[in-house]
Amino acid sequence: MATFKKRQSKQTPCQQCPLRALDHFRDFTPEELEFVSHFKMGELAVDAGATILSEGANSAHLFTVLSGWGFRYKMLDDGRRQILNYMMPGDLIGLQGTLMHEMQHSVEALSPVTLCVFERDKLHKLFANHPGLGYDMTWIAAQEERILDENLLSLGRRSALERAAYLLAFLYRRAEATSLFEGQRVSLPITQQHIADTLGLSIVHTNRTLRKLADRKLIRWAERGCDILDDKGLAQIAGWSGIQEIERPFV
Amino acid sequence: MATFKKRQSKQTPCQQCPLRALDHFRDFTPEELEFVSHFKMGELAVDAGATILSEGANSAHLFTVLSGWGFRYKMLDDGRRQILNYMMPGDLIGLQGTLMHEMQHSVEALSPVTLCVFERDKLHKLFANHPGLGYDMTWIAAQEERILDENLLSLGRRSALERAAYLLAFLYRRAEATSLFEGQRVSLPITQQHIADTLGLSIVHTNRTLRKLADRKLIRWAERGCDILDDKGLAQIAGWSGIQEIERPFV
């Protein structure tokens, strides 16, 4: 089971949610805000490296990331790991586990993470009383689907260099959109092992591929993370046009 | 734009939907059935090979497959193609395009396909008046997400043989669940090029990989399609435990 380390409980009222201030997220109606603030049971804070949800568990909770980064992954019996996507502030976690019988992937914290915890039993009430929010849930699921589509294209048809370029450009743009500190350089808090497990490559070859990108001055590998110097250059290598979105979160 | 060939319009009333009879799909309440039968504008029949939806289009429709097979795919500028998933009877098509601004993938018919066409403008009414159906929409999107997750695991971490075995077992089980003719041998109406584009392999290597499976008597390549002889054997090679589902469709 998950190894939590609770550090605190309910803290940030939804009315003062810092994410809400970002252009990136849509505003609630007063009624929705009222509902959501009751939907939220509390907050959960976990350390970097902690398992937030694990494959096979059936008592899944529903969360939204309030701060920090995490990632979703699946594993084969012999230990091979595939990272499916990364979770950043505003992302919903555990929807699959809530709707289906059990989780079919795990979620791990990449940095210290704060989560808003929701009552899964009230989910039906959400659909019944706030169709706009129900619509949002579907929207969020469809958005995740899109990301996975692009990821599949990457793994199936892009070369190692293109794959790496796509991933880094993608992460950079998302990180930028959810950053609370505008203008600040965004640094990705991941190791090369994470990148390798995302791209479906070995760590050795990932390292060599990243070196090529660094040689071209597109990225720079900093201590325990990666700085993106030229996201447009990366997107161009990958043949990727970018995401267009006006997201709608939850919290 | 899409190259349709309409062969007929509204034909099968939702009340007599043949898919509804399958255990695999959940039943509607009378109110839901009533709503859906108005939600459905008509039917569209296209030939094998026709493009049902194409990437970049923004006037997307919303469809459910009534009969036949299709597939979703994305392409890179230079023509490399990645098949994302296959669409079978009961599957919803175009949800992403309906919720977002435009389609980011294309859909093509693999066999002659009949589609139920829905009014996208009534989608809000669906969420507002039939929360159960709204819930289903989210469920469907989450289910697709799961499939993509497993696919991503395949492309990233499984060997060519494992990948092929997984794909064939997966398609077989889905085909079986949506087949109207029980007991009949299910034959997959796809070419090796489709398989190659799904697995992210070249067609030559796909051919050699399928040969290995055929040599082990797990499959047999028939004229213009593939017969599955031992889906459990395939699943075992792939290290795949199967899908558990009680689906909920639409029509």
Add this chain to the structure above:
DNA sequence: CGGGCAATTGAAGGGAATCAAGGCCGGTGG
């Protein structure tokens, strides 16, 4: 009967995995 598509097979080359080893750095304990 020519032509095109799908499947098939051989041969050669390359991209990525694997094996192996070394450097850097922060943490820990004697």
Add this chain to the structure above:
DNA sequence: CCACCGGCCTTGATTCCCTTCAATTGCCCG
């Protein structure tokens, strides 16, 4: 204070899975 250790990054050498190039067959169709 410094030796030891483990995690992460890096690099060289070798192997092999898969791609690419090329050519043949069989079949359906106009």
